[in-house]
Amino acid sequence: MRPFSYLRAATAEEALDAFAARPGAQFLGGGTNLVDLMKLGVTAPEFLIDVSRLPLDSVETTPEGGLHIGATVRNSDLAAHPVVRTRYTALSQALLSGASGQLRNTATTGGNLLQRTRCPYFQDTSKPCNKREPGTGCPARDGVHRDLAVLGHSAHCVATHPSDMAVALAALDATVQVRGAGGERTVPVTDLHRLPGDRPDVDTVLRPGELITGVTLPPRADGGHSGYRKARDRASYAFALASVAATVRVEGGLVRDASLAFGGLAHRPWRARAAEEVLRGAPATVETYARAADAELAAAEPLRDNAFKVTLTRNLTVNVLSDLASRAEEGARPPT
Amino acid sequence: MPERGAPEIPVSLVSLRVNGTWLSLRLDNRTTLLDALREHLDLVGAKKGCDHGQCGACTVLVGGRRANSCLLLAVACDGSDVTTVEGLAEGERLHPVQEAFVAHDALQCGYCTPGQICSAVGMLAEAAEGHPSYATAPDRLAADSSPGQGAPEPFDALEIRERMSGNLCRCGAYPNIVDAIAEAARS
Numbered sequence: 326m327r328p329f330s331y332l333r334a335a336t337a338e339e340a341l342d343a344f345a346a347r348p349g350a351q352f353l354g355g356g357t358n359l360v361d362l363m364k365l366g367v368t369a370p371e372f373l374i375d376v377s378r379l380p381l382d383s384v385e386t387t388p389e390g391g392l393h394i395g396a397t398v399r400n401s402d403l404a405a406h407p408v409v410r411t412r413y414t415a416l417s418q419a420l421l422s423g424a425s426g427q428l429r430n431t432a433t434t435g436g437n438l439l440q441r442t443r444c445p446y447f448q449d450t451s452k453p454c455n456k457r458e459p460g461t462g463c464p465a466r467d468g469v470h471r472d473l474a475v476l477g478h479s480a481h482c483v484a485t486h487p488s489d490m491a492v493a494l495a496a497l498d499a500t501v502q503v504r505g506a507g508g509e510r511t512v513p514v515t516d517l518h519r520l521p522g523d524r525p526d527v528d529t530v531l532r533p534g535e536l537i538t539g540v541t542l543p544p545r546a547d548g549g550h551s552g553y554r555k556a557r558d559r560a561s562y563a564f565a566l567a568s569v570a571a572t573v574r575v576e577g578g579l580v581r582d583a584s585l586a587f588g589g590l591a592h593r594p595w596r597a598r599a600a601e602e603v604l605r606g607a608p609a610t611v612e613t614y615a616r617a618a619d620a621e622l623a624a625a626e627p628l629r630d631n632a633f634k635v636t637l638t639r640n641l642t643v644n645v646l647s648d649l650a651s652r653a654e655e656g657a658r659p660p661t
Numbered sequence: 662m663p664e665r666g667a668p669e670i671p672v673s674l675v676s677l678r679v680n681g682t683w684l685s686l687r688l689d690n691r692t693t694l695l696d697a698l699r700e701h702l703d704l705v706g707a708k709k710g711c712d713h714g715q716c717g718a719c720t721v722l723v724g725g726r727r728a729n730s731c732l733l734l735a736v737a738c739d740g741s742d743v744t745t746v747e748g749l750a751e752g753e754r755l756h757p758v759q760e761a762f763v764a765h766d767a768l769q770c771g772y773c774t775p776g777q778i779c780s781a782v783g784m785l786a787e788a789a790e791g792h793p794s795y796a797t798a799p800d801r802l803a804a805d806s807s808p809g810q811g812a813p814e815p816f817d818a819l820e821i822r823e824r825m826s827g828n829l830c831r832c833g834a835y836p837n838i839v840d841a842i843a844e845a846a847r848s
C-alpha cells in the first residue's frame with residue numbers, strides 16, 4: 326500500500342478545504358471498501374480525509390414529514406431506526422440484507438452509496454479493466470461475468486453497482502445532498518450513478534472533491550408497504566445476484582401506485598419505470614406483476630452466462646409485489 | 662494526531678484504550694487496527710483470516726460494537742475503546758459467551774473462535790437494543806418497536822445464524838456455535 330497522510334476532519338468545511346489543497350486526496354468513511362481497495366492496490370490515495378466523524382450522524386424527520394439521514398450514519402443504526410423500520414421498511418430490509426453485522430456497524434451512508442463494483446477484474450490489478458485503467462479493455466465481457474450486468478451495460482464495461490441500500494433508496498425516491506467547492510446541490514439518487522458508456526472509469530455524477538452530506542427521503546403513505554428481496558449464492562453475507570425493492574398501494578383490487586427498483590443488474594440501481602407504468606391502475610394480480618417485470622426486462626441484454634438473472638428478477642418482482650399487495654389488502658398493518 | 666515521520670512515510674500518534682488500558686502508539690498510517698493489536702501490542706487473539714472483511718476472524722469490539730479490525734485503519738480509531746477476546750474475561754472468570762462456547766464445545770481448530778466470541782458479544786448487545794436482522798419477519802420489522810425500548814428479538818437458530826453470518830468457520834462447527842450463543846442469550 327502506498328504511504329498516505331491522514332486528516333480527521335472536524336467539519337465539512339475542513340474536509341472540503343483539505344481536498345482543495347490536495348486534490349489527490351480521497352474521503353474516508355468507514356473504510357470497509359476503500360481500505361480494502363487500497364490493500365489490493367486498486368486505488369492509491371496519497372492523502373486520506375477521514376469524514377466518518379463529521380457531525381452528520383443524525384437521522385431526523387423533515388418539516389414535510391420525510392426523513393433526513395446524515396452521511397455518517399452507520400448502516401446498522403439506520404436499519405434499526407424506528408422511522409426507517411415502520412415507514413421505509415424496504416430500506417431497513419435492504420440494509421440488513423447487506424454485508425455482515427460487523428461491516429454494517431462500520432459502513433456509512435455516504436460510503437455505501439459510493440462503494441465500487443465487485444467485478445473480479447476490477448479488483449485484480451494484474452488484469453486489464455477499463456474502469457480501473459481506462460483504455461485497457463474489459464475482460465469481463467467475454468470472461469467471468471455471471472454476476473455482472475444485464476441492463477444498461479456497454480461494450481466498455483459490464484459491471485454492476487453492488488449496494489443494496491441504494492436500490493431501496495431508488496424505489497423510495499431519495500435525494501442525495503452533496504457539497505463541493507461550488508456550493509451545495511441535490512441529486513436524485515437515481516441520477517447519482519452513471520451508466521458506463523465509454524467512460525466506465527467515472528462511477529457517478531459527483532465532481533472530484535464533492536462530499537455527500539446526507540440523503541433525504543420524501544414522506545410516503547405507502548412506505549410501510551415497501552419491501553426488499555435479494556437473491557444470492559448463499560443464504561447470507563453475499564452480494565445480490567439480483568434484488569428488488571418495491572412499494573405498492575392497492576385499493577379495491579387495483580394497483581393505485583407502485584414503485585420498483587432492481588439491484589445487481591446494472592451499473593446503477595435500476596429504477597423500473599416501464600414496469601411501474603404497467604402496474605398503475607392494473608388489477609393487483611400475479612399476471613399484472615409478471616407483465617410489469619417483462620415490460621422492464623424487455624430491455625435486458627444478458628451476457629453469455631447471466632441470462633438467469635432476467636428470470637430471477639421477474640420471479641423476485643412477482644414475489645415481492647404479491648407479498649406486499651396481499652399484506653396491504655389485509656390491512657394487517659395500517660399505514661403510518 | 663498526524664505528524665510527519667521518516668521521509669515519505671507518514672506516521673501518527675494513535676491513542677487507544679485497549680482492554681481497559683490507555684496506550685499510545687506511533688504507527689505508520691497504513692497500519693490496520695488488526696496489525697496494531699497483533700504486531701504492536703502482542704494481542705494475537707484476533708486472527709488475520711482473509712484481511713479483506715470476508716471471514717470475521719479479526720472481529721473485535723470498538724466502542725462496544727463489533728467490527729472487522731482488518732478493515733479499520735488504526736489511525737482512524739484514535740481515541741477509541743477497543744476490546745479484544747483477551748479483555749472479555751474478568752480475572753479468572755470467563756465471559757458468559759466464552760463459558761457457553763466451552764460448555765457446548767463450539768469449536769474444532771479454534772482459529773475462528775476469538776472472532777466468533779467477540780462477534781457474539783457484540784451481536785447480543787445489538788439484539789438487546791432491539792436491532793432487527795434480515796431474518797426478522799417483515800411485520801415485526803415494521804412494527805413500532807424502538808431500539809432500546811423494544812423487547813429483544815425472538816432468538817431462534819435462524820436469527821442467530823443470520824446475525825452471525827459475518828463469521829465463517831472452516832471447520833463447520835456451526836451447530837455447536839449456534840447452541841452456545843442460544844444459551845448465552847438465555848442467561
Ligand SMILES: Cc1cc2nc3c(=O)[nH]c(=O)nc-3n(C[C@H](O)[C@H](O)[C@H](O)COP(=O)(O)OP(=O)(O)OC[C@H]3O[C@@H](n4cnc5c(N)ncnc54)[C@H](O)[C@@H]3O)c2cc1C
Pocket residue numbers: 351352353354355356357358359360361376396422423424425428431432433434435436437438439440441487488489490535536537538562563564565713714715
Ligand atoms: C465482505 C463484504 C461483503 C459485503 N457485502 C455487501 C452486500 O451484500 N451488500 C452491500 O450493499 N454492500 C456490501 N458490502 C459493501 C459495504 O456495504 C461497503 O463497503 C460499505 O457500505 C462502504 O461504506 P464505508 O463507509 O465503509 O465506505 P468507505 O470504504 O469509507 O468509502 C467508499 C467510497 O466512498 C467515498 N466516501 C465515503 N464517504 C463519503 C462522503 N461522505 N462523501 C463523498 N465520498 C465518500 C470514499 O472516498 C470511497 O470512495 C460488503 C463489503 C464487504 C467487505
Ligand code: SF4
Pocket residue numbers: 442444445446447453454455456457462463464465466473481482483484525
Ligand atoms: S466489467 Fe467494468 S469493471 Fe469489470 S473488467 Fe470490465 S471494465 Fe472493468
Ligand code: FES
Pocket residue numbers: 708709710711712713714715716717718719720729730731732
Ligand atoms: S481477517 Fe478481517 S474479516 Fe477476515
Ligand code: FES
Pocket residue numbers: 767768769770771772773774829830831832833834
Ligand atoms: S473452529 Fe476451525 S475455523 Fe472455526
